Amino acid sequence: MQRSIHIVNLDPAAENFDYPVAMDIRELINLDDVMEELGLGPSGGLMYCMEHLEDNLDDWLMEELDNYLDDDCLVFDCPGQIELFSHVPVLRNFVEQLNRKNFNVCGVYLLDSQFLTDVTKFISGCMASLSAMIQLELPHVNILSKMDLVTNKRDVEDFLNPEPQFLLSELNQHMAPQFAKLNKSLIELVDGFSMVSFVPLDLRKEAVYNMCWLKLTTAFSTEKTLM
16 A cells, blocks of 8 residues: 554553564653552553553654654554453543544454454453444454464364354353353344454465455545554
8 A cells, every 4th residue: 555654652561572663652651660669560550551641642642643644554552451442441532632633543453363262262352352342432443363373274264254143052052051141142242243253364475464454444544544
């Protein structure tokens, strides 16, 4: 697509990168420093860092964003803790501020393909992705990452575009009978929100890599975009 891509690191616990980072939250606040100075654990320290980011968005981040062109693609690499996307409003408030500045924002949820060893873990991944989608209220793309590390592709193929009845049957086989009604409700929820479709990403295959980008470009226009 010939668009410039810039990575913005929003993970205060990140250590090393194999690619250039345009902006880095660790220039503002670092998780290790917070844990040492405030005596917090990893989860509490991360929450403190993200709230500090929210308090300093205008001073640290928003002015920097004005330096990029309208057709630039800015990828925000966020922490992986699901609480940030499902229980607290920090990232939702961040997205709302970006929208107020007329950025087009798309959410990209990465689910580790090696996580899909059985149907219960697949449903768990769908629920986590659905929580993030509801919390952020964004165009949303699900990507099954690290497919290049999967030794047996059959282990995940059944979950790429599964039929609801297949999922329900598999789930009932893995769960006790008293969970049958709950299983049915979960499958109906996943199916109703069209959350059963994941795009597999294998970095070794250019066609698959391009298909992931095609999915993303259909989720937003060609104006300033952040993920």
